[in-house]
Amino acid sequence: MGRAAAIWIVFFLLYFCSMVGAGDIKLFCVTGMHYGVGETYEIALLTLFFALIISVGKLFYHHQYLDRILYFFQYLDKCIHYRKLFPYYDFREKVPGTWLRLSLPLCLAVIIWNHAAYRW
Numbered sequence: 500m501g502r503a504a505a506i507w508i509v510f511f512l513l514y515f516c517s518m519v520g521a522g523d524i525k526l527f528c529v530t531g532m533h534y535g536v537g538e539t540y541e542i543a544l545l546t547l548f549f550a551l552i553i554s555v556g557k558l559f560y561h562h563q564y565l566d567r568i569l570y571f572f573q574y575l576d577k578c579i580h581y582r583k584l585f586p587y588y589d590f591r592e593k594v595p596g597t598w599l600r601l602s603l604p605l606c607l608a609v610i611i612w613n614h615a616a617y618r619w
Contacts, residue, residue, distance in 0.1 A: 506531035506539055517586035523601040530605065538612070545608035546601060554599055 506527050513519045531539040558564040574587055588598065 505536045515586075516584055517588055519601065523605075526602060526605055530609070538616075542605070542608045542612050545611055546604045549604035549607045550599060550601060553604060557599065 507524060510519060510524045510527055514521065514524055527539065527543065530542060534542065555564075558567055574585070578584060
């Protein structure tokens with residue numbers, strides 16, 4: 500249970516900023532209970548790498564890459580100007596291609612991590 504709590508604390512900040520959902524946190528907590536904290540951080544890095552690849556593909560597919568980059572820099576400017584963290588994105592907006600569930604990247608990361616861990 501302590502493993503899941505350690506993972507939850509790390510991902511809560513991302514949840515607070517509306518960068519991940521509660522379901523994503525639950526998936527990482529279960530991963531943490533099974534693999535342990537150290538391995539879960541490695542899996543989380545792989546997950547973020549696969550999420551990056553999928554997100555870039557979605558940005559190009561939906562032709563939103565310039566809008567999203569501008570939105571990101573406006574968000575940073577707002578946080579720096581007010582010296583406060585704000586939710587990054589309102590999930591109630593139903594704009595296609597603007598959010599990604601981490602279940603698929605996490606599944607890919609676990610498969611790759613298991614293959615690499617048990618191969619050596």
